[in-house]
Amino acid sequence: MSCSDYRIRISEALDSRLTDAEAASVQAHLRSCSACSRFDAEQRRLALLLQKADPDREPSARIWGQIERRIQAQSQPIRPPRWSPSRLWDLFRPPQWGYAMAGLLLAAALSVTVFQSNNSAELEGMLAELDAYRPEVRRNPWLPDPQQENPFLEINHDRNPFGEFRSEK
Amino acid sequence: MSTEIGQQELAEIVVRAQRGSSEDFYRLYSLYSRSIFNFVRRLSGSANDAEDLTQDTFFKVHSELGKLREPKQFKYWLFRIARNEVYQKLRRSQRTPEVSIDDDEVLYYDFLSDDSEDQDPERQVLSLELRQVIDKTLGGLKPKYRDVFVLAAFHKMSYEDITRIVGRSLLSVKTDIYRARLALKEALKKYLEKGKR
Incomplete structure (x- = not known):
């Protein structure tokens, strides 16, 4: 560790943050480093100076009166939070209700998945059977029959105004 | 009043204050007004401003207390509000404490x-x-x-x-x-x- 690392530790020591091992390591360094030892002494002196020169002061008693007046003027009572995760959780108390509910939801989700996968396997089997019998029949029943002509694409040349225009020309 | 109070007890006071108990809100003020006053005084560098800032902080706490979701975090939330009030005031006035020393x-x-x-x-x-x-x-x-x-x-x-x-x-x-x-x-x-x- 460098001297600047030790100085951060010295600063921490002033705020009583070091473990016994860390404090012992700082003490060992201070015995061998006069610069850090001087820094330690200055910082201890500074801490004492600040404590003596700027102790806590009592706030004026009139502050509360002013707060009270502002609260009354606002006349807005404190409302508990309308919604929060912890309040939502409260709905499921006692906790075992919540666990039971979660278990039920999980079971329902699993059974739907299994049912759907079974259904799709059965459907695939039927389609394979159908393909073997008559492959051309297999198509998506929700799409228009590709073998039928699309009435929207059919061009009636007799009624095509552009065709008539061209023929007049 | 000392600020040495158990977290659970503090949370209970906060919850009662959230439900509208003026007595419990005053209790919170009594517990923390001295710390907040000295905190804002040291941040702002002015004892006069500190009175207003303490007042603003607790007024805001009263208005916003319903939004505090974790009553056990009250102390940190309170100091955060106080700190914001100081910085807002300093920003508004663009002032730093002035002392002339020869x-x-x-x-x-x-x-x-x-x-x-x-x-x-x-x-x-x-x-x-x-x-x-x-x-x-x-x-x-x-x-x-x-x-x-x-x-x-x-x-x-x-x-x-x-x-x-x-x-x-x-x-x-x-x-x-x-x-x-x-x-x-x-x-x-x-x-x-x-x-x-």
């Missing part, structure tokens, strides 16, 4: 070895001046150094609690406190010397 006229007293300052008018003046210098020096620090240093050195808060208030990492808090100490040591060097009286 170095040549300062007599160097050993402030640390003598407890009899109250009996010596000259020492009282110097002590007041020292307080002003401390206010000015704190005011001259970058805000990120100032708030963590005040919380650690004056309010004796743990670094973990400080991270909850300022929302920065433990490492950042640790190094910012160290840097604040270096800056203060430089600024108060002459007061740290032994008395020459």
Whole structure:
């Protein structure tokens, strides 16, 4: 560790943050480093100076009166939070209700998945059977029959105004 | 009133205050008004501003208390509000604490070895001046150094609690406190010397 690392530790020591091992390591360094030892002494002196020169002061008693007046003027009572995760959780108390509910939801989700996968396997089997019998029949029943002509694409040349225009020309 | 109160007890007081108990809100004020007053005084560098800031902080706490979802976090939330009020006020006024000190006229007293300052008018003046210098020096620090240093050195808060208030990492808090100490040591060097009286 460098001297600047030790100085951060010295600063921490002033705020009583070091473990016994860390404090012992700082003490060992201070015995061998006069610069850090001087820094330690200055910082201890500074801490004492600040404590003596700027102790806590009592706030004026009139502050509360002013707060009270502002609260009354606002006349807005404190409302508990309308919604929060912890309040939502409260709905499921006692906790075992919540666990039971979660278990039920999980079971329902699993059974739907299994049912759907079974259904799709059965459907695939039927389609394979159908393909073997008559492959051309297999198509998506929700799409228009590709073998039928699309009435929207059919061009009636007799009624095509552009065709008539061209023929007049 | 002491701020030494169990987290559970504090949470219960907060919940009752959230439900509209004026008595419990006053209890919260009694528990924390002294800490908040001194915190905002040191951050703003002015005892007069500190009164207004304490008032603004608790008024805001009253208005917003319903939004606090974790009553056990009340203390950190309260200090966060106080800190924001200070910085908003300083931003509005674009002011830093001003103290003029003529170095040549300062007599160097050993402030640390003598407890009899109250009996010596000259020492009282110097002590007041020292307080002003401390206010000015704190005011001259970058805000990120100032708030963590005040919380650690004056309010004796743990670094973990400080991270909850300022929302920065433990490492950042640790190094910012160290840097604040270096800056203060430089600024108060002459007061740290032994008395020459």
